[in-house]
Amino acid sequence: xxxxxxxxxxxxxxxxxxxxxxxxxxxxxxxxxxxxxxxxxxxxxxxxxxxxxxxxxxxxxxxxxxxxxxxxxxxxxxxxxxxxxxxxxxxxxxxxxxxxxxxxxxxxxxxxxxxxxxxxxxxxxxxxxxxxxxxxxxxxxxxxxxxxxxxxxxxxxxxxxxxxxxxxxxxxxxxxxxxxxxxxxxxxxxxxxxxxxxxxxxxxxxxxxxxxxxxxxxxxxxxxxxxxxxxxxxxxxxxxxxxxxxxxxxxxxxxxxxxxxxxxxxxxxxxxxxxxxxxxxxxxxxxxxxxxxxxxxxxxxxxxxxxxxxxxxxxxxxxxxxxxxxxxxxxxxxxxxxxxxxxxxxxxxxxxxxxxxxxxxxxxxxxxxxxxxxxxxxxxxxxxxxxxxxxxxxxxxxxxxxxxxxxxxxxxxxxxxxxxxxxxxxxxxxxxxxxxxxxxxxxxxxxxxxxxxxxxxxxxxxxxxxxxxxxxxxxxxxxxxxxxxxxxxxxxxxxxxxxx
Amino acid sequence: xxxxxxxxxxxxxxxxxxxxxxxxxxxxxxxxxxxxxxxxxxxxxxxxxxxxxxxxxxxxxxxxxxxxxxxxxxxxxxxxxxxxxxxxxxxxxxxxxxxxxxxxxxxxxxxxxxxxxxxxxxxxxxxxxxxxxxxxxxxxxxxxxxxxxxxxxxxxxxxxxxxxxxxxxxxxxxxxxxxxxxxxxxxxxxxxxxxxxxxxxxxxxxxxxxxxxxxxxxxxxxxxxxxxxxxxxxxxxxxxxxxxxxxxxxxxxxxxxxxxxxxxxxxxxxxxxxxxxxxxxxxxxxxxxxxxxxxxxxxxxxxxxxxxxxxxxxxxxxxxxxxxxxxxxxxxxxxxxxxxxxxxxxxxxxxxxxxxxxxxxxxxxxxxxxxxxxxxxxxxxxxxxxxxxxxxxxxxxxxxxxxxxxxxxxxxxxxxxxxxxxxxxxxxxxxxxxxxxxxxxxxxxxxxxxxxxxxxxxxxxxxxxxxxxxxxxxxxxxxxxxxxxxx
Numbered sequence: 001x002x003x004x005x006x007x008x009x010x011x012x013x014x015x016x017x018x019x020x021x022x023x024x025x026x027x028x029x030x031x032x033x034x035x036x037x038x039x040x041x042x043x044x045x046x047x048x049x050x051x052x053x054x055x056x057x058x059x060x061x062x063x064x065x066x067x068x069x070x071x072x073x074x075x076x077x078x079x080x081x082x083x084x085x086x087x088x089x090x091x092x093x094x095x096x097x098x099x100x101x102x103x104x105x106x107x108x109x110x111x112x113x114x115x116x117x118x119x120x121x122x123x124x125x126x127x128x129x130x131x132x133x134x135x136x137x138x139x140x141x142x143x144x145x146x147x148x149x150x151x152x153x154x155x156x157x158x159x160x161x162x163x164x165x166x167x168x169x170x171x172x173x174x175x176x177x178x179x180x181x182x183x184x185x186x187x188x189x190x191x192x193x194x195x196x197x198x199x200x201x202x203x204x205x206x207x208x209x210x211x212x213x214x215x216x217x218x219x220x221x222x223x224x225x226x227x228x229x230x231x232x233x234x235x236x237x238x239x240x241x242x243x244x245x246x247x248x249x250x251x252x253x254x255x256x257x258x259x260x261x262x263x264x265x266x267x268x269x270x271x272x273x274x275x276x277x278x279x280x281x282x283x284x285x286x287x288x289x290x291x292x293x294x295x296x297x298x299x300x301x302x303x304x305x306x307x308x309x310x311x312x313x314x315x316x317x318x319x320x321x322x323x324x325x326x327x328x329x330x331x332x333x334x335x336x337x338x339x340x341x342x343x344x345x346x347x348x349x350x351x352x353x354x355x356x357x358x359x360x361x362x363x364x365x366x367x368x369x370x371x372x373x374x375x376x377x378x379x380x381x382x383x384x385x386x387x388x389x390x391x392x393x394x395x396x397x398x399x400x401x402x403x404x405x406x407x408x409x410x411x412x413x414x415x416x417x418x419x420x421x422x423x424x425x426x427x428x429x430x431x432x433x434x435x436x437x438x439x440x441x442x443x444x445x446x447x448x449x450x451x452x453x454x455x456x457x458x459x460x461x462x463x464x465x466x467x468x469x470x471x472x473x474x475x476x477x478x479x480x481x482x483x484x485x486x487x488x489x490x491x492x493x494x495x496x497x498x499x500x
Numbered sequence: 501x502x503x504x505x506x507x508x509x510x511x512x513x514x515x516x517x518x519x520x521x522x523x524x525x526x527x528x529x530x531x532x533x534x535x536x537x538x539x540x541x542x543x544x545x546x547x548x549x550x551x552x553x554x555x556x557x558x559x560x561x562x563x564x565x566x567x568x569x570x571x572x573x574x575x576x577x578x579x580x581x582x583x584x585x586x587x588x589x590x591x592x593x594x595x596x597x598x599x600x601x602x603x604x605x606x607x608x609x610x611x612x613x614x615x616x617x618x619x620x621x622x623x624x625x626x627x628x629x630x631x632x633x634x635x636x637x638x639x640x641x642x643x644x645x646x647x648x649x650x651x652x653x654x655x656x657x658x659x660x661x662x663x664x665x666x667x668x669x670x671x672x673x674x675x676x677x678x679x680x681x682x683x684x685x686x687x688x689x690x691x692x693x694x695x696x697x698x699x700x701x702x703x704x705x706x707x708x709x710x711x712x713x714x715x716x717x718x719x720x721x722x723x724x725x726x727x728x729x730x731x732x733x734x735x736x737x738x739x740x741x742x743x744x745x746x747x748x749x750x751x752x753x754x755x756x757x758x759x760x761x762x763x764x765x766x767x768x769x770x771x772x773x774x775x776x777x778x779x780x781x782x783x784x785x786x787x788x789x790x791x792x793x794x795x796x797x798x799x800x801x802x803x804x805x806x807x808x809x810x811x812x813x814x815x816x817x818x819x820x821x822x823x824x825x826x827x828x829x830x831x832x833x834x835x836x837x838x839x840x841x842x843x844x845x846x847x848x849x850x851x852x853x854x855x856x857x858x859x860x861x862x863x864x865x866x867x868x869x870x871x872x873x874x875x876x877x878x879x880x881x882x883x884x885x886x887x888x889x890x891x892x893x894x895x896x897x898x899x900x901x902x903x904x905x906x907x908x909x910x911x912x913x914x915x916x917x918x919x920x921x922x923x924x925x926x927x928x929x930x931x932x933x934x935x936x937x938x939x940x941x942x943x944x945x946x947x948x949x950x951x952x953x954x955x956x957x958x959x960x961x962x963x964x965x966x967x968x969x970x971x972x973x974x975x976x977x978x979x980x981x982x983x984x985x986x987x
Contacts, residue, residue: 027871071970072969072970073894073969073970073973074970074973074974075970075973075974075977076901076973116867138897141888142888142889142893142966143888145887145888145893146887146888146889148887149882149887152927152930153930153934156930156931156934156935157934157935163935164931164935167931167935168924168927168931171923171927172920172923172924172927175887175920175923176917176920179916179917179919179920180913180916182897182900182916183900183904183909183912183913183916186897186900186901186904186912187904189901189904190901190904190905
């Protein structure tokens with residue numbers, strides 16, 4: 001298997017599909033139809049490749065597998081270096097799963113410039129998978145940052161009324177965060193003489209310079225995550241993005257922030273991470289409680305879910321910086337689960353938006369009568385978001401809190417109270433949209449989900465339940481890598497204490 | 501040989517310059533004698549002459565040699581920069597031919613002047629004496645003053661020419677003053693002798709530093725580094741687009757190469773003194789470049805500010821005062837030149853009803869009417885903003901890496917923040933093309949074959965640079981090493 005470049009193929013297959021669409025399909029109606037099919041086929045092939053990757057992945061091995069290394073920027077010693085371990089594997093899978101879902105979700109709702117739309121999504125997929133596979137810091141940066149371009153276009157071209165403002169805000173916010181990461185990478189390179197992430201992770205730099213590097217990285221990942229108080233781009237971007245754009249934004253792009261913490265902040269700067277963990281904890285708790293309260297008063301469905309994303313990402317950062325096995329596993333699990341659930345919730349909003357062309361919660365109500373199947377699926381995702389046992393949302397939050405209690409009881413207690421608030425705003429949303437008096441005739445006349453929508457939502461629902469009941473499916477292959485990370489961090493702490 | 505003691509030199513390293521100068525004069529004669537008949541062929545002959553010069557450069561200019569009694573030095577550094585200059589000028593000519601016809605200013609003098617300016621620039625990068633340096637600079641500048649006002653019918657072009665000339669003359673005066681101070685206190689104009697006397701004179705007399713400051717101020721004007729950038733937006737806007745393309749691509753590269761040679765050869769011992777000035781120029785240029793462009797509605801003015809900003813980044817590399825820094829500057833300028841060539845091809849495609857238009861809003865809806873142009877410019881703009889995976893990112897990467905290596909942390913932080921501000925206006929062009937609806941369409945199929953070719957090359961370079969960055973970095977590294985012998 002070593003010689004077969006499965007990761008390169010996975011990463012660049014979508015790009016090849018995009019090139020085929022660009023070069024061989026005409027820019028008209030028939031071209032649009034074939035672009036849809038071509039994009040779907042390509043993304044399904046990528047999904048198949050990712051599933052194969054999962055099957056041949058050795059779950060007992062904590063190290064990077066399927067490594068590929070080629071000389072790339074020789075004078076600087078920067079290499080094209082790919083590999084996956086138990087942590088990145090599931091991010092790759094999540095991406096490969098959500099992109100075809102996005103393409104199916106856009107089948108009817110995107111009718112202008114279909115060809116370009118599909119190209120943008122496939123290019124974005126390449127950047128996303130590349131981010132999760134990259135083992136060279138500069139390569140990581142290229143993928144991490146390159147994804148901004150297609151997303152900028154997706155929001156700006158196919159978005160809602162204030163799309164231009166949101167697209168700018170999205171781009172500039174994340175760009176500003178990332179350039180600090182670039183500088184930090186340069187400093188790391190100067191200190192360590194390499195940009196190979198495996199080397200950097202194994203040999204953290206001196207604690208004295210970790211502080212600044214940690215903050216520079218933090219600036220980048222905290223914006224991407226997004227953490228309170230730099231989350232304000234997210235509600236805007238979500239509200240204006242087309243449905244599929246929101247799905248991919250919430251489902252994958254936010255996870256790049258968490259993934260960055262896992263790959264850079266925690267292993268490369270263990271001392272600084274420990275020192276600043278309380279800062280992260282408090283920011284996370286503020287995110288959980290404050291954004292939940294903000295979500296409670298939203299009148300726009302997408303905005304509400306966007307704020308709930310910030311709150312859920314609060315659990316992720318909380319879990320990550322506990323540096324315990326439970327906390328980190330919980331955070332990763334939460335990211336995967338949130339990718340599925342929030343993606344599904346945005347799809348649900350998309351379903352009703354396609355029918356009534358409004359996201360205003362007050363315009364709906366009483367639609368359980370005419371949309372029973374939709375109501376059932378929506379309920380499932382809503383409960384998953386709340387963290388009901390039996391859904392994947394529960395596992396992530398539970399593990400995270402388990403990790404947090406070992407470190408700081410007060411923080412854990414506050415975060416747990418956030419779960420109650422989460423239940424409050426999701427239940428209010430559900431009641432106002434699905435139940436209640438049928439106030440508007442057009443809302444109660446909407447047809448139920450059709451076959452296409454049902455298939456997508458049912459698939460996600462099955463996954464949410466499956467992961468909720470058998471979380472071991474994921475944790476089994478994840479645990480060795482997480483254990484290795486935790487051992488690495490604790491080792492450094494003890495060394496730190498021994499050497500006065 | 502001994503009979504002509506003062507002529508005791510080897511002309512071989514000078515061949516490319518001599519050949520190009522003779523070609524330019526030959527074209528002038530042909531043009532005057534044959535008039536209109538010659539007009540059609542001279543552009544192609546000019547391209548051919550440049551190509552030949554390029555071949556000659558690659559043959560003779562890379563070997564170390566000092567000729568003309570210590571006035572002229574050929575080495576890998578000058579050779580590399582000369583190739584870039586020739587490439588840039590060829591791209592300009594390719595872009596210009598159709599444009600000059602459309603604007604009814606296709607006189608053969610244009611080509612003669614461009615070639616003479618090229619000769620001047622090639623001498624600039626080889627000058628190792630303050631006198632030859634000044635003469636080369638003036639040859640280049642005088643040709644460019646005329647070119648700026650080349651469209652005689654247009655008052656705006658005349659204004660641009662006069663403005664450029666008046667301010668350029670002032671800058672030349674400052675340089676001369678600086679040179680005379682340096683000469684007065686060291687007794688030498690020759691770089692080698694200057695280096696030696698700097699080594700002996702410790703501390704270096706204040707007047708020499710004073711002279712260096714004047715010299716730098718004059719060069720900063722040629723570079724359009726803020727606060728000596730005032731002429732840039734007006735000249736870029738007023739001059740014919742073909743000339744603006746030339747201004748944006750080549751003379752700055754030559755001036756920067758010259759600046760680096762001065763700073764790293766005779767004044768290498770004064771790094772702490774000049775580093776402050778360069779940092780100041782870099783910071784000012786980045787500020788002006790980033791914030792000045794935001795309010796612009798004319799695309800040529802926008803590119804002018806963008807070029808000021810890019811000079812700011814380049815100066816970061818100079819301030820790093822290391823081989824890596826020079827390497828980064830050369831790579832950055834190479835990439836900037838490639839991006840600019842493509843950008844100007846698109847600007848030349850902006851015509852409506854047969855007339856050239858220059859407002860950014862004129863690009864509205866281009867992604868629908870002419871998607872290929874829109875994607876090309878979009879890619880170029882993202883590259884200019886320094887967003888990976890495009891070439892522009894790697895230029896910035898090398899620059900910031902050099903800055904970090906020299907521990908210029910504050911400057912590096914300033915640079916990246918300025919690049920985010922600059923991203924805003926590059927994004928604006930993308931926004932206008934992709935997000936806005938067209939009010940009026942631009943003319944279709946404006947570009948000629950050579951213009952399309954240059955656009956395609958430029959975009960291909962920007963897109964595919966990532967596949968093999970080493971191919972270019974290796975050659976810039978060789979060039980940089982030549983300027984940093986054994987240090």
